[in-house]
Amino acid sequence: MPDLNDATRGRILYGGDYNPEQWPEETWQEDVRLMRQAGVTSVTVGVFSWARLEPAPGAYDFGWLDRLLDLLHAHGIGVVLATPTASPPPWLGHRHPETLPQAENGTTVWYGSRNQFCASSPTYRRHAAAITEQLAARYGAHPALTMWHVNNEYGTHCWCDATAAHFRRWLQDRHGTLEELNSAWGTAFWSQHYAEWDEILPPRQAQYIRNPAQLLDFARFTSDALLECYTAEHAIVARHSPAVPVTTNHMPFWRGQDGWAWAKEQDVVALDIYPDPDAALGAQHGALVQDLARSMAGGPWMLMEQATGAVNWRPVNRPKPAGLNRLWSLQAVARGADAICFFQWRQSRQGAEKFHSAMLPHSGTGNRTFREVTTLGADLDRLGPHVSGTPVTAGTALLHDWDAWWASEQPGRPSELLDYQENVTAWHRALWEANHTTDLAHPAADLTRYRLVVIPSLYLLTDAALDNLAAYVRTGGTLVTGYFTGVADHQDRIRPGGVDARLREVLGLAAVHQWWPLNEGETLRCTGTEDFRGTLWAEELETAGAEVVARYADGELAGHPAVTRHTHGEGTAWYLSTRPEPDALRALLTRAAREAGLRPAAEHLPAGVEAVRRGELLFLLNHGPQQASCELPGHWEDLLTGKPATGSLTLERHGAAVLRPAAP
Ligand code: GAL
Secondary structure, X not given: OOOHHHHHXXXXXXXXXXXXHHOOHHHHXXXXXXXXXXXXXXXXXXXXXXXXXXXXXXXXXXXXXXXXHHHHHHOOOEEEEEOOOOOOXXXXXXXXXXXXXXXXXXXXXXXXXXXXXXOOOHHHHHHHHHHHHHHHHHHOOOOOEEEEEOOOOOOOOOOOHHHHHHHHHHHHHHXXXXXXXXXXXXXXXXXXXXXXHHHOOOOOOOOOOOOHHHHHHHHHHHHHHHHHHHHHHHHHHHHHOOOOOEEEEEOOOOOOOOHHHHHHHOOEXXXXXXXXXXXXXXXXXXXXXXXXXXXXXXXXXXXXXXXXXOOOXXXXXXXXXXOHHHHHHHHHHHOOEEEEEEOOOEOOOOOOOXXXXXXXXXXXXXXXXXXXXXXXXXXXXXXXXXXXXXXXXXXXXXXXXXXXXXXXOOXXXXXXXXXXXXXXXXXHHHHHHOOOOEEEEOOOOOOOOOOEEEEOOOOEOOHHHHHHXXXXXXXXXXXXXXXOOOOEOOOOOEOOOOOOHHHXXXXXXXXXXXXXXXXXXXXXXXXXXXXXXXXXXXXXXXXXXXXXXXXXXXXXXXXOEEEEEEEEOOEEEEEEOOEEOHHHHXXXXXXXXXXXXXXXXXXXOOOOEEEEEEOOEEEEEEOOOOOEEEEEEEXXXXXXXXXXXXXXXXXXXXXXXXXXXXXO
């Protein structure tokens, strides 16, 4: 199977989405000239071009794309060619309203924006396959083609009748019989028993809380239905160009697609990232989603989209301050990206995104944005041969599973303040601040290469995952588990005893008797060998062999264990029944990492300096508000400047160094 290396060929791809159909052809000449000037090596073309390519059903217009690809090729710019199926033309919705998605309450989602397709609609699929076939046949052997990009940010949901029929087929595959389905969904509750398949619907708008197992299966189904659309187009383009890698771009930490399942079907994992430049922890959000992309890819990945400056979809859209675009791009390289691209090359004059930043802004080339884009192009050109294809090695894995996410965020639960993604972010932050490079992993994945495995909270764990975790600890691993974990099975049935018995044995706990969610802003003092304040959640635990690291000192649970630690087989298992405040969580995870024999990527760095190792290189990234002075052990060369770096290294605000070991 082709992979990202087939497109990068030892470089870091640099460029962005290019939408030349928004411009007269004279502009294209200027575009390619400025792309060369900026060091652009790759553009993504055609993402939203369906109406231009097929202005009427079956009537194709490829002349402009022929000229464009030839022009790009003549200037040495590679093309990531998109299938345009994310934005069907108005004629499709007009002639075939059944291709338009329906919301939970039955209202139609119309054309006039983008993404208005129902993944289960046979008509949509037929038309999407037809335009894909045309493109693939025409351009599959074009010398400019380096990669296929299928659709764009698959994320639609639909509750229409075609979806209902498709959902039933999916349920038949999963559950076999109606009896099994009734059992899996617990339909004895509230008189929900299904006597015929045709009675089953996607979970449409209802009077009160809907069946959680039905909601869970629908989330799984929707991810699978979209994935079928992806794999159908992937198969078409791969048939015409078997040596060209195929990808689609994921939204960062996106709830709607099971990323583990999707990554298996993609030759290249591609990610779009838009951290808020104004957010204190924007850099950490970037690190988290980059770690996820690398983990999904199992190696180098592609940063498909980011913004050079402001986006246009936050309530207030602020530009990136000087240097931040370069810093966050280098962060992605540090964390495994072999392609750094933007949305988009030339800023649009019209349409919904005319205020979104681009590589080439409305004001042209005489501005900081374009100068920074050009500098970054040169940086990446220099770094390419040293990093492209090299791995990032992490000693820690943070376990993440979309099934658990979906199951844990349904209505009718103990606390609506539990936010899956926010909790993952908090735990990742603790490791990130301590410069422990962290992969994300599925709970049933092979964990043997990690010294430390952490679970922020996985409400749902399958039998396979539980056996995996038990074996991991028994054979010497260190596991740190957060609250509300191992509670439900694969169908969202509560495990006997409330928390799975295998997990309790590993943790040295007899029982979790009660969950005590905390109110907004409420904290509980915890004391012991670690003193801290717990937030969000607490539990009434009964230990069975575990050492108590900290007890609740306040409130109804005063005197009860809050944090425990247990030796199981050759390993150690911690349990955190509350979420310590950020500094304390970092202290706890740092202690567990140290006890597990892990060292951070670099030590004694000023706060705000991120350190990541990629291959033999050490990336230092200054996210702090001012200059930072770093003491370096040994001798290095900074690949960005070509200068030796020994002893003390000063990083400007938003400054970065990419250090290679050097002879003294
Ligand atoms: C992405 C999308 C792009 C563009 C961008 C703006 O979600 O793929 O087409 O809309 O957002 O930030």
